Structures are given as C-alpha cells and as structure tokens.
Amino acid sequence: MEFFLDTANVDEIRALIPTGLVDGVTTNPSLIAKSGRDMVENISEICALTNGPVSAEVTAMDAQGMIKEGEFLRTIAPNICIKVPLTMDGLRATYELTGNGHPVNVTLCFSANQALLAAKAGATYISPFIGRIDDTGADGMELISEIRAIYDNFPELNTKILAASIRTVLHVKDSALMGADVATIPANILSALAKHPLTDKGLAAFMADWESTGQSILPQ
Numbered sequence: 344m345e346f347f348l349d350t351a352n353v354d355e356i357r358a359l360i361p362t363g364l365v366d367g368v369t370t371n372p373s374l375i376a377k378s379g380r381d382m383v384e385n386i387s388e389i390c391a392l393t394n395g396p397v398s399a400e401v402t403a404m405d406a407q408g409m410i411k412e413g414e415f416l417r418t419i420a421p422n423i424c425i426k427v428p429l430t431m432d433g434l435r436a437t438y439e440l441t442g443n444g445h446p447v448n449v450t451l452c453f454s455a456n457q458a459l460l461a462a463k464a465g466a467t468y469i470s471p472f473i474g475r476i477d478d479t480g481a482d483g484m485e486l487i488s489e490i491r492a493i494y495d496n497f498p499e500l501n502t503k504i505l506a507a508s509i510r511t512v513l514h515v516k517d518s519a520l521m522g523a524d525v526a527t528i529p530a531n532i533l534s535a536l537a538k539h540p541l542t543d544k545g546l547a548a549f550m551a552d553w554e555s556t557g558q559s560i561l562p563q
Contacts (some may be wrong), residue, residue, distance in 0.1 A: 344519050344523065344524065344526060345366040345367065345395075345524065345525040345526075346364050346365060346366055346526055346527075346528055346533060347365070347366060347367040347368055347369050347395070347396075347398075347447065347505070347525055347526070347534060348367075348368045348369070348527070348528065348529075348530055348533065349368075349369050349374070349379065349388065349411040349507070349525040349528055349529050350367050350368065350508070350529060350530055351370045351374040351375050351378040351380075351385055351386075351531075352374075352375060352378060352455055352465075352530070353385070353389060353392070354367060355530040356389060356392050356393070356530075357385075357392060358530075359530060359533060359534075360393060363392060365535065366387050366393075366395045366420075366525070367393060367395030367396040367398075367424075367525075367526040368392075368393060368395070368396075368397045368398070369397075369448070369470075369505075370385075370389070370398060370400065370426075370428070371400045371450070372396075372400055372402055373423075373428065381465055381548065382399075384418070385490075386419055386420070387419050387420060387422070387460035387512050390419065390420030390422050390423065391420070391445070392539075393422070394422060394553070395422065396422055396423075396424040396427040396438055396446060396448075397420070397422055397423055397424065397442075398424045398448045398450075398461075398468075399416045399419070399423050399424070399425065399426060400426035400427070400450065400522050401413055401425065401426065402425055404430075404432065404468075405432050405464070405495070405549065406432040406433075406435035406436045406439075406463075407436075408434055408563060409427050409432060409433060409440075410436050410439055410440060411527065412546065413436065413445060413447070414423035414440075414445070415462075418489055423448040423518075424447065424448050424467065424468070425440055425446065425447050425448070425468075426447075426448045426449075426450050427447060427448075427449055427450070428449075428450055428452065429449050429450065429451050429452050429453050429457050429461060431483040433449060434449075434451055434460055434461065434464040435464075436532045437449055437461065437464040437465060437466050438464045438465055439493070441464070441465035441466070441467065442465065444538065445492075446467040447465070447466050447467050447468070448467060448468040448469075448470060448480070448505065449461040449464075449466040449468065449469050449470065450468070450470040450472075450507070451470070451472060452469050452470055452471045452472065452474060453472060453475070453486070454486070455486060455489040455490055455493055456488040458486075458489075458493065458494075458502075458504075461494055461502060462494065462497075462500040462502035463476070463500070464523040465502075467492065467502065468502065468503050468504075468505040469503070469504055469505060470500050470505045470506075471483070471486050471487060471490060471504070471505075471507065471529070472507050472508035473486070473487065473506055473507065473508050473509060473510075473514055473518070474509060474510040474514065476508075477532035481517045483508070484514075484517045484518070484521055485509050487504065487506060487517075487518055487521040487523050487545075488521045488522075489561065490504055491504060491521055492524070492561075493524040495516070495522075503524035503526075504522070504523045504524050504525070505522040505523070505524065505525040505526075506526045506527070507520035507527050509526055509527065509528050509529070509532060510532070511532065511542060512532060512536055513537050514532075515532065515536060528533070551556075
C-alpha cells in the first residue's frame with residue numbers, strides 16, 4: 344500500500360520524507376487556503392520534496408475550464424497529478440486529460456457507481472471519502488470494499504483506489520484490509536500509526552535494564 348500525505352504544509356512534508364514512508368502528496372483548495380500561501384509557489388515547493396505524485400486540484404466547474412487549468416498545473420512540475428471533481432464535466436475532463444498522457448485523481452467519490460464511471464473515463468486514481476461517509480451514519484469501508492470488488496471484476500480497469508478523508512489509524516488499517524491501493528493520510532495520523540502503549544512500555548523496560556549494566560554499544 345502506498346501512503347500519500349494529505350497536506351499542503353511544507354514543514355509537515357519535509358519532516359516525514361526522511362522516514363521513507365511518504366510516496367506522494369495530495370492537496371485540495373481547502374488545504375491550500377489553510378497554508379496561506381500562493382498556490383503555485385506552494386505546490387512547486389511540495390513537488391521538489393518528493394518524486395511521487397502530488398495532486399493539485401482544479402477549481403473550474405466546466406470541462407474545458409478543468410482541462411485548461413489541469414494543463415497549466417502540469418507545467419508546475421512533472422510529478423503533478425491533476426485532481427478533478429466527480430461530476431460529468433469532471434469525467435469529460437478526465438477522459439481528455441488522461442488521453443493526452445496526464446495523470447488524473449478523481450476526487451469526492453461517494454458511491455461505487457461513481458467509481459466505475461471514473462475508471463471508465465480513465466482516471467489514474469479514484470478518491471472515495473471514507474470519513475465523510477462515516478459522518479452520514481453509513482460505512483465508508485463498505486464503499487472501499489465495493490469499489491475493490493468492481494475493479495477486480497474487470498481487469499482492464501487500471502484505476503487505483505486512493506482512500507481519502509482518513510481520520511483515524513483504524514481507517515488506514517481497514518483500507519489496507521479492504522485492498523485500497525493508496526491511503527492519503529494527515530501527518531498526525533501517519534505518525535500515530537507507529538505508536539502503541541505496549542511498545543512504549545517494553546522500550547522503557549529494555550532501557551532500564553540496559554542502563555543497569557553500565558555498558559555502551561559504541562566505543563568510548
């Protein structure tokens with residue numbers, strides 16, 4: 344499973360890149376607004392930090408506007424992945440952009456039917472929003488399972504499932520169990536994946552026993 348960081352905060356990305364756990368980055372207009380920075384400068388700096396795909400989202404609502412914005416976004420850096428909304432105009436833009444060799448992340452997916460349409464349009468990634476589905480009282484993981492089953496039924500569909508709107512470590516685990524190809528994760532959730540109280544307890548015991556020996560691994 345690939346891990347993308349869901350953030351436009353360059354400091355968060357820079358801090359986690361050395362772990363080797365970051366395969367790419369996803370942004371959206373809300374994250375760009377939260378950064379308070381110029382969009383092109385922000386995205387350009389993010390692209391310089393990783394060789395993986397960096398999703399940058401269009402804001403046009405019509406297909407031709409999305410295509411023009413997407414083509415411009417691709418000039419920022421070669422690892423830009425154009426992000427478009429799951430609307431009929433978004434699907435039309437996806438078909439043309441991917442046909443011209445541009446990777447596209449289709450976002451705001453809330454049903455298996457939508458995911459099927461995105462795959463038929465040639466989407467590189469489909470982004471089902473787990474957390475927002477959970478907010479409605481439904482089960483976001485059921486959507487991941489449905490999409491995985493549909494895509495597996497038709498091997499000619501090459502779209503990767505990118506689990507999005509992840510809010511807990513359980514979302515990450517369950518997405519992996521359901522067969523999502525990618526999870527895009529906030530920095531705090533990615534860091535929390537490494538934490539367990541029994542790890543902390545065991546490490547404290549090991550260190551106390553080691554200190555009692557008075558030894559040092561490295562020569563003094």
